[in-house]
Amino acid sequence: MRTPDAPADSNRKARNSVSTDRQLRVAIVGAGPAGIYAADILSKTDLDVSIDLFERLPAPFGLVRYGVAPDHPRIKQIITALHKILERGDIRLLSNVDYGIDLKLDDLREFYDAVIFSTGAFTDAALTIPGAELEGSYGAADFVSWYDGHPYVPTTWPLHAQQVAVIGAGNVALDVARVLAKNADNLLVTEIPDNVYAGLKDSAVTDVHVFARRGPAQVKFSPLELRELGHVPDLDVIVYPEDFEFDEGSIAAIGSSNQTKQVVKTLTDWTLNDPATFSASRRLHLHFLHAPSEIVDADGDGAVDALRTERTKLNGDGTVSGTGEFHDWPVQAVYRAVGYFGSPLPELPFDDRKGVIPNVEGRVIDIDGEQVPGVYCTGWIKRGPVGLIGHTKSDAAETIRNLVEDAQNQAGFASAGQPDPSAITSFLAERGVEVIEWSGWELLDAHERALGEARGRARVKVIARDEMIAISRGAAQ
Secondary structure, eight states, rough: OOOOOOOSSSTTOOOSSOOSSSSSEEOOOOOOOHHHHHHHHHTTTTOOOOEEESSSSSSSHHHHHSSTTOOOHHHHHEEEOOOOHHHHHEEEEEEOOOOOTTTTTHHHHOOOOOEEEOOOOOOEEOOTTHHHTBBBBHHHHHHHHHHTTOOOOOOOOOOSEEEEEOSSSSSEEEEEEEEHHHHGGGGGGOOOOHHHHHHHOOOOOEEEEOOSSTTEEEOOOOOOHHHHHHSSSEEEEEEGGGGOOHHHHHHHHHHOOHHHHHHHHHHHHHHSOOGGGGGOSEEEEEEEEEEEEEETTSSSSOOOOEEEEEEEEEEESSSSEEEEEEEEESSEEEESSOOOOOOOOTTTTBTTTTOOOOOTEEEOOTTOOOEEEEEETTTTTHHHHSOGGGHHHHHHHHHHHHHHHHHHHOOSSOOOOSHHHHHHEEEEEHOOOOOBEEEEEEHHHHHHHHHHTTTTTTOOOOOHHHHHHHHHHTTTO
16 A cells, blocks of 8 residues: 655644634545535535535546446436536536646645545556557557547547457446447437547447356346347347356345346347347347456467457356366457556555555545544545445445544544635636636536537537637636
């Protein structure tokens, strides 16, 4: 576990108690669902509190805007609820402010009594098999960022492969596989950016293979997302009866979880499809009991030629063991969808193994297990990248409950030296930071909606960061 970086200014110290004759000042770093839920819950406590919500990107909403596939408008509707929270006006949004570059913890402590980190997890977890570094081997997180129009990724993506492998057994793996296999014209009704549509339109893909290490009863697909595959136009979903094995652990999982039961039923029903009826131009293959063992460069040119998997067998408790039987699948690209991983933040401790900020129920702790005064965390950076977006509400409630307790007891807390709300904006202005507040987001939001309306769509997303800033700052000018 990493220890916090040394403070930039040793004269700035966390104070032991908070003044009771003024509003409590709280900063939340990260304006995705976790941060917005935390701000909303905090605003409804008995504390007299002033909340500033920081976001490194020019636009808020984090994972919902930049992590949910464009053809999932139902999930993206979460933005509507988050929008209503921020438009109330009692939580100040300060976007386009990058923690670690524009300001650090030592700076925030000067202006706030407490800081909550909700920065999420946006990089890929490592897949430690030979060949993972080959050309044509990609992290799913990077691909998701591309098709969601993230301003920090390139606008083009190499889509030259005809056969593609996706490693993973969760919804991200399904999203990646579906977007790769779907006809680009079927995405035009969504908010897909123009450059992404153009790239997918020219894609050479014909077959996408998804590989899960365990059996059908152990995958983490949601039933709705899995069933959606069966309704994608011009796409055959192919499963293999020999991959269907159920041990005692599988039977127990099916019996104890309605979600698992639905997933297994959908998959089992697909085994009854007659291969002679398959006629689509693209195919999505779902493979179970195949563990990736190597990404193969057969001709030595540094690029992907195949994915080697080892057949696995269930052990009776839902776990698997290798059988020593290997198979090479000819593919020209591999997408690793084995999970997300948190990133360390300056001046904060970090658990390199778990990819989280070490904490006890949201209270950040140092290498000795002592509470870091006035510093908290919530969301994936607190507990790891597990659970759905809605789970961040209960997660935020726990963190806020402990923050409120610390504030009321004036124990283990910090106190701002410059608590006036104008002090932080003056500080950022002096550093040349182009801060975008809520009015700026409203202008960008209206611009994107207008672009969409002209094409019969809900929105067309602006992806260039400079363009986003220019449009957003037009509100103030």
